[in-house]
Amino acid sequence: MxxxxxxxxxxxxxxxxxxxxxxxxxxxxxxxxxxxxxxxxxxxxxxxxxxxxxxxxxxxxxxxxxxxxxxxxxxxxxxxxxxxxxxxxxxxxxxxxxxxxxxxxxxxxxxxxxxxxxxxxxxxxxxxxxxxxxxxxxxxxxxxxxxxxxxxxxxxxxxxxxxxxxxxxxxxxxxxxxxxxxxxxxxxxxxxxxxxxxxxxxxxxxxxxxxxxxxxxxxxxxxxxxxxxxxxxxxxxxxxxxxxxxxxxxxxxxxxxxxxxxxxxxxxxxxxxxxxxxxxxxxxxxxxxxxxxxxxxxxxxxxxxxxxxxxxxxxxxxxxxxxxxxxxxxxxxxxxxxxxxxxxxxxxxxxESGLIEHFEQEIAELQQKLSLLTMVSEQPKSRKKAKSELDVEKIKKAEAEMERIEHEKRELEDRLSIIQKKIICGGENLLEKAQQQEFLLLTSGQELENLDRSHQQLEEQYNRMTEEKIDIEEKYSSLQEEDGALNKKIKVVQERIKEAKEEYADKEHEYQRDMEGLNDNNRLLVREMQLSNLMIDYYIPAEYKKVIQQYCIFNNDTQEYQLQGVAYTGNNMRKRQMASEEAPAVKFEMKQVYHKYPDKKKVTSKRSLLKAYSAVPKQTR
Ligand SMILES: Nc1ncnc2c1ncn2[C@@H]1O[C@H](COP(=O)(O)OP(=O)(O)OP(=O)(O)O)[C@@H](O)[C@H]1O
CATH class of the missing domain: 3.40.850.10 (Kinesin motor domain)
Structure with missing residues (x-):
């Protein structure tokens, strides 16, 4: 562009x-x-x-x-x-x-x-x-x-x-x-x-x-x-x-x-x-x-x-x-x-050549194709009666061709109307009456705003002139006035020092608040990491972990780790669900889940309970 x-x-x-x-x-x-x-x-x-x-x-x-x-x-x-x-x-x-x-x-x-x-x-x-x-x-x-x-x-x-x-x-x-x-x-x-x-x-x-x-x-x-x-x-x-x-x-x-x-x-x-x-x-x-x-x-x-x-x-x-x-x-x-x-x-x-240009070209091409098809479909049809089997075959073919042309014409007309709708011409009124009235309110407000703006400009001009006047007065004032001006400058400098101190105090305060926020974040991240580590340690065998690490590559563009060949793994192989479809509410049948718990007598410690569900493949002899 x-x-x-x-x-x-x-x-x-x-x-x-x-x-x-x-x-x-x-x-x-x-x-x-x-x-x-x-x-x-x-x-x-x-x-x-x-x-x-x-x-x-x-x-x-x-x-x-x-x-x-x-x-x-x-x-x-x-x-x-x-x-x-x-x-x-x-x-x-x-x-x-x-x-x-x-x-x-x-x-x-x-x-x-x-x-x-x-x-x-x-x-x-x-x-x-x-x-x-x-x-x-x-x-x-x-x-x-x-x-x-x-x-x-x-x-x-x-x-x-x-x-x-x-x-x-x-x-x-x-x-x-x-x-x-x-x-x-x-x-x-x-x-x-x-x-x-x-x-x-x-x-x-x-x-x-x-x-x-x-x-x-x-x-x-x-x-x-x-x-x-x-x-x-x-x-x-x-x-x-x-x-x-x-x-x-x-x-x-x-x-x-x-x-x-x-x-x-x-x-x-x-x-x-x-x-x-x-x-x-x-x-x-x-x-x-x-x-x-x-x-x-x-x-x-x-x-x-x-x-x-x-x-x-x-x-x-x-x-x-x-x-x-x-x-x-x-x-x-x-x-x-x-x-x-x-x-x-x-x-x-x-x-140089925007969407309008692109669509206009497409419209011209579609219109040309459409007029060609219209010409063909409007050609006078032969009224000869079929005398032989060959004639019957020919008529059938011609009718099929005609149908195909009509179908193509309808498709072109549909596409043409879709594209034509995309381009809106200036002066085309697409608003309801109520919407127009609403906008009148807006524009009348706009006039007021313009008046406000010109008032503001006049005020700025007046301020500039006042400043210039002060400059001239300062230039030609007596020594005593110069002294006064110096005092004024000292006051301005003192004021600036005070402002800088304020700014410094504010910044320090804000820094402390940001630090607090970052610490909150940090604690949260550490907790999440502990959870992830726990899950990895219990559910992913060490040899698999090594392989997974080998295939993890850090993508600088997206600033995240990506797994090579991930498109062919686990959940990705499942059929995708269209988001526009109303997703049915997932119902958890808790009864089934409870039934799956192992016998309490068999699994005693927390570690062995987790092991009972571990994804680590059992060793075969
Ligand atoms: N100027 C206002 N006049 C009347 N009600 C207001 C005004 N500003 C906000 N509210 C009301 O305050 C509530 C909070 O507003 P809103 O959800 O827009 O806040 P928000 O800044 O977007 O919050 P968040 O960052 O949490 O999304 C809403 O109920 C909203 O209707």
Missing amino acids: EENHPRGANNVRVYVRIRPFNEREVKEGNKGIIVCDYEENVVLLKKPPEKCTGKDLDNKYFKLDYIFSPTSAQLDVYRIVAAPLVEQVFDGYNATIFAYGQTGTGKTFTMTGNYQVSELRGIIPNTFTHIFTQIANSSEDRSFIVKVMYLEIYNEEVRDLLGSDPNKKLQIKERKDIGIYVKDLSGFTVDSVESITQLMDRGNKNRITRSTMMNNVSSRSHAIFTIVVESKNRHTNKTTVGKLNLVDLAGSERIKKTGVTGEGLREAGNINQSLSTLSNVIQALVEGKSFVPYRNSKLTRLLQDSLGGNSKTSMIAMVSPAEQDYEESHSTLRYAHKAKYIKNYAKINVE
Whole structure:
């Protein structure tokens, strides 16, 4: 894919959304610790009194691009965060929106919401109406293809949420011409709000969630919903391809607070690990380091272009208003504030021969074949009566041939209509009346937003002029004033030292928290290793173990061990089950299991009990 029209760097835009108090927090009498200046977009995070040291470092201020209050509507979030990016995707830019924050703070609510209730619809479903309205409003000389992909990263494995087997592990690959991509990920072209909503719904049902003490429906994976918009201008013959990534991250969590155990513990370990890599990537980018650890997690690898690359990116940091979540809100706001300094380099992606071109060629070929077949089938049929057996044979053959031609024609017509549906023409209105009205709301909000923006620009201009005025005044002031200016500078330096000390204290604190998390992970891994070792020692004979070790090879691409010839072993030889089929619930007949236990008298020790079930082959004499 060729890229041209380079533009300057653009910073990641960072928004904060504060969730309303939930029932549990109200019941527990939790106090609020967040105060906002919505005019200046500044968040003040107040340290709970029992944690205060009495210094003025106790209150933290964060200036961001925009703050959404607990009463902000879903549509407002869409208008301000997503609508401008969707419009840029139509110009051929890549864009990413990701929701970041502690578990239960409203990431899924903001990204997806309840799409059956219009005012509760999140960013992803609101994008659908916007995209098809944008197509309906564009000129007739433009053609479009809209393609959708949906994946999740669960326990550091990439899974296709729209594929026939969502449990299949997919690999991340990189190619010079297309960059980073997921091999074998399914992509679907869509031609209406209904068809894209159905796909989202299907994907959401495949997502892994769990109920925790912090959230009844907690996402245990990072999900990326991707919409690709290819657009061709028939006058200029120019094709652009814009990609929109909508990312709902799994929430960071303190294991003690969420109360997860078993598999949930392993998930939490993986979630925290990949979020910690995301933080390290943000840190490295902000500090301008030459090495950025994108490869340390699947999430950062897939978001590589969105962070410091070819993309316009917005991040929504979600925070809880409650006192008990001070630590997590502090950490989220600190990273959000840092992310503001990440510079991206978005470019318009121009495609030499895109999907539209490919489909147009196929349509032309199909139409040509079809007209040939129509000509043949419409030729006048001979009305001669069969005089001999040879004639009967000839007529039968001709009829069979005619039938084959008709069948081929029908197949071509079907294929033609499928392909023709994939290309949508500008001006084609594929929206229901209700959807159109909804979008009017959106656009009227957009006008307000434009006014807001020009107001902001005027304000910036005014500030710049004020700064210049101050500069001039400083240059020509008296010695006494110079002295004053020096004092001012000393104050600024002192202020910076104070900020650096604060930053240092924060970092130290965060480091300790990360260490705690890593120790939790470590303990978990050691426990898992002990279990695996125990199982291997008891069930795999030493000579087999050696052979298996010999055939284990570490794959640097996937960062995991692979067993040679594994396709021909054990479970892999079983017939595969289609994931789309409703898997019948597995019933365990416990009675049978109990019956299989050996006689207690015969097996006395735990070791001999395990031996009774051992897979070690018995020695034959
Ligand atoms: N702005 C909001 N207004 C109303 N309800 C909200 C808001 N934000 C979140 N909620 C509610 O809070 C609960 C938790 O939200 P959600 O599941 O979106 O959190 P999450 O950050 O995605 O959590 P996790 O990381 O565990 O998946 C949900 O019941 C959701 O409806």
